[in-house]
Amino acid sequence: KAGVTQTPRYLIKTRGQQVTLSCSPISGHRSVSWYQQTPGQGLQFLFEYFSETQRNKGNFPGRFSGRQFSNSRSEMNVSTLELGDSALYLCASSFTEYSEAFFGQGTRLTVV
């Protein structure tokens, strides 16, 4: 079956703009988590959604938001982009919170 699909793969945005990233989980998976990966901070948890509800949120400012649709696809939005938001954003899906989480290839966001 198809894996986790993230779009787009690469993005270049200007400071102050906003961006929306998309994640399509593995069919049947209802849990979707988002992570930010930077060289300095490693993999940082952003938030997790299950059945359209945000269940957990990491320590990120309110500029980072997300949502999940009824088909389990998820989007994350970052408003008022800052240079420090440049990172690889990874999405993971799993059947439940106790099962294996499978990752997409990520979206590399560069803010200039």
Next chain:
Amino acid sequence: SQQGEEDPQALSIQEGENATMNCSYKTSINNLQWYRQNSGRGLVHLILIRSNEREKHSGRLRVTLDTSKKSSSLLITASRAADTASYFCATDALASGTYKYIFGTGTRLKVLA
């Protein structure tokens, strides 16, 4: 602070040798997962080991878990150049009544041909 911390941060070995990476964590867990990442791409799931398991194998991979020491190790036997990657452990951490995975800082493995 990180829930999982891998050790060593970097490891360089010759092809054919075994590679061992360790992960320590701080709180009780339900399970622990190991992932591989090549050159800043997506993470590839390797093994999930549950808290009531002590050892698990998958091909050339062997994972152990010691919940009393809050540590896990990943052993890659007969390493290959293609094993060159960063390896991360992820532990589930209870937050707001549900679990989320927290990743360690990773071990960068380089296998020399």
